Amino acid sequence: MTTTAAPMSMLLDGPARPAAQQPVWPDDGALKGAIETLASMPPIVFAGECDLMRQRMAAASRGEAFVLQGGDCAETFVNATADNIRDRVKTLLQMAAVLTYGASVPVVKVGRMAGQYAKPRSSDTETRAGVTHPAYRGDMVNDYDFSADARRPDPQRLVRAYHASTATLNLVRAFTTGGYADLRHVHEWNKGFVSTPANAAYERLARDIDKAMKFMAACGADFDAMRQVEFFAAHEALLLDYERPLTRIDSRTGKLYDTSGHFIWVGERTRQLDGAHLDFISRVHNPVGVKLSAKSDPAYIEQLMDLVDPEREPGRLTFITRMGAAQVRDALPGVIEAATKAGSAATWICDPMHGNTFESASGFKTRDFDDIVEEVRGFFDVHRALGTVPGGMHVELTGNDVTECLGGAEKILDADLAQRYESVCDPRLNHRQGLELAFLVAEMLARD
Ligand SMILES: O=C[C@H](O)[C@H](O)COP(=O)(O)O
């Protein structure tokens, strides 16, 4: 069991390292109270589940599995509803079924969910019509409304984020083990998707999957045994005032686990070698990720691995590259070569979202579906040329019918973005764009 709170000496030794992107909490007493509350709460995930996920990520590092990580850029308390959670899980399951067929290996299903409540920002402040307030940093910190009150960091939000995360993961566990994930349902949903004229291009692949399912049934495959799926929860380990109190000692091994989620990652803005975030993830035994932009210095990679994965254990470290469609072919090879030279056992995942963000003419933060596809294509091509393994993808998506990213079969235009732009941070693929991406990536995988 992972219920014993980690003593501060196991989390911090020596001088405190600088932690980028932390809120300035206005009230020390309230912060202390919130941290104590979190430290007294049960873990959200268990150490044994994190170990299982490490095995799955290790399989992906060898090409024996493919990872799909996806969910909101920023979860919000108000949107942690049953319908929204169900639709996001449904989208991920539909995508996973298509990718499984393309890859011919199991898909490791991971939600950017149940903890994705804190955001790093480019600027500490936001100005609208001449009025400036602190930037929105995620529901774990402040509120998206644009007023001084709403934007004031409130430590009680750390505790609310814990409760929202437990409620979310509870429902996800119910859906994924209670019959909702039944492959036969998922396949029917996908048949519905390709039967619309806009998605006819994917009909052939869906027909092939249909044939494969009939073949399996004829061979006596036990579909009832496939009604449950493994599903893991991941988020960016950004707010150390949330992650540290949820870090616990595993009584089986005496090792530390961050029990706020199965998989945690450190983002592009907080991956400094002498910073608090890499120090934190180097102490916990979860599978962990680090985002790498096109600016990543190959010389940095070995130092990073020495810090986070000194034993070079498969499944421990995942590089989530987010370089941009225009840069991936130039910037990715050097980083992979540096890692390989330093004995890397890491899993490589492509985040085709964060290097492709721009402001549209009408003023929306958006991404073009074609750039997203192009970055994944570049990621595959580079790995194939180097003989390394493209192990998965990491996307921002929702199960809803939003209009936040341009393009896709529905041909969303700049003028359409205003119709249903609901993200409080980065633009997400909508349900159909997510599925369309899965069909295209399945084709890329099937070419192996
Ligand atoms: O999700 C990622 C970052 O938090 C986000 O891209 C930062 O966006 P900003 O440049 O609007 O602060």
Ligand SMILES: C=C(OP(=O)(O)O)C(=O)O
């Ligand atoms: C902040 C994010 O990404 P990155 O650190 O890669 O910019 C994110 O995943 O939302």
Ligand SMILES: [Mn+2]
């Ligand atoms: Mn984002």
